[in-house]
Amino acid sequence: MGKRGRISAMWSDPASLGDHSSHAALREALVKALDACVVAEPVVWFRADDVGVPSANLFAMLECFRRHDAPLALAVVPSWLSASRWQAVRAQTAKGGRWCFHQHGRRHVNHQSQGRKSEFGSARSLEARKTDVLLGKQRLERLLGASFFPAFTPPWNRMDTAMENVLQSLGFRAVSRNDKVFFREPLDLFEVPVNCDLHTRRGTARQAWADFYAEFQWWIAQGMLGVMLHHQRMNRHALEFLDMLLSVLCAEPRIRLAGLDELVQENIHFHPLRRHA
Numbered sequence: 280m281g282k283r284g285r286i287s288a289m290w291s292d293p294a295s296l297g298d299h300s301s302h303a304a305l306r307e308a309l310v311k312a313l314d315a316c317v318v319a320e321p322v323v324w325f326r327a328d329d330v331g332v333p334s335a336n337l338f339a340m341l342e343c344f345r346r347h348d349a350p351l352a353l354a355v356v357p358s359w360l361s362a363s364r365w366q367a368v369r370a371q372t373a374k375g376g377r378w379c380f381h382q383h384g385r386r387h388v389n390h391q392s393q394g395r396k397s398e399f400g401s402a403r404s405l406e407a408r409k410t411d412v413l414l415g416k417q418r419l420e421r422l423l424g425a426s427f428f429p430a431f432t433p434p435w436n437r438m439d440t441a442m443e444n445v446l447q448s449l450g451f452r453a454v455s456r457n458d459k460v461f462f463r464e465p466l467d468l469f470e471v472p473v474n475c476d477l478h479t480r481r482g483t484a485r486q487a488w489a490d491f492y493a494e495f496q497w498w499i500a501q502g503m504l505g506v507m508l509h510h511q512r513m514n515r516h517a518l519e520f521l522d523m524l525l526s527v528l529c530a531e532p533r534i535r536l537a538g539l540d541e542l543v544q545e546n547i548h549f550h551p552l553r554r555h556a
Contacts, residue, residue: 295484331359350538354383
């Protein structure tokens with residue numbers, strides 16, 4: 280439950296940071312992306328997954344966003360959150376900031392006996408899945424009150440497409456998955472995907488940095504960059520880079536940093552071209 284995960288080679292190998300994590304490299308990549316951008320005001324938004332258990336890493340991430348007055352969508356696992364844990368998180372977020380607390384599955388457990396992990400895949404009946412979503416939603420509504428926003432992020436960014444009707448029937452206004460399933464399994468429900476992962480990248484540090492910058496530039500040029508964060512997989516290097524990234528983005532007047540709730544409420548849709556590796 281909320282345990283620290285494997286640290287990507289991007290952050291675990293200090294020798295790999297070098298120019299990759301410099302202010303100049305980020306700024307250069309951003310300018311190139313903006314020069315090629317297909318819209319007048321590209322949007323950048325951030326989603327932090329697996330929230331529910333207070334920790335030093337979680338609070339450091341929150342402080343980073345508060346310091347820059349940048350919006351952050353927090354995907355909360357209902358079963359991980361208790362009244363006392365919410366009080367601890369709320370004590371931090373009440374200091375200021377732009378937060379969007381929404382639902383991240385129910386228990387964040389895999390129910391698929393075959394194939395890729397999913398909490399809301401086809402292995403279970405639709406009724407069982409609906410019950411799980413409802414119980415999770417009711418728990419968050421009870422604990423968070425008006426701070427809860429009715430959006431749904433499925434664990435591992437995966438769910439059976441039949442869940443679309445379930446989510447609509449339970450009053451959810453939006454869903455967030457990653458760009459791969461966004462293209463492969465389109466939904467009618469309002470969707471705001473993430474398309475750039477900072478902390479769960481596999482492979483060598485060199486490849487991870489190359490992939491990050493390729494995604495960073497492509498999606499900003501396409502009009503919307505959605506960055507996925509995992510605080511359990513962050514170390515000092517990852518936190519320092521996040522701080523620098525927010526600093527570079529906030530200093531650029533051609534960029535809009537938006538919250539998940541703002542994108543939904545303003546009906547700002549994402550219509551990108553598919554990126555080919």
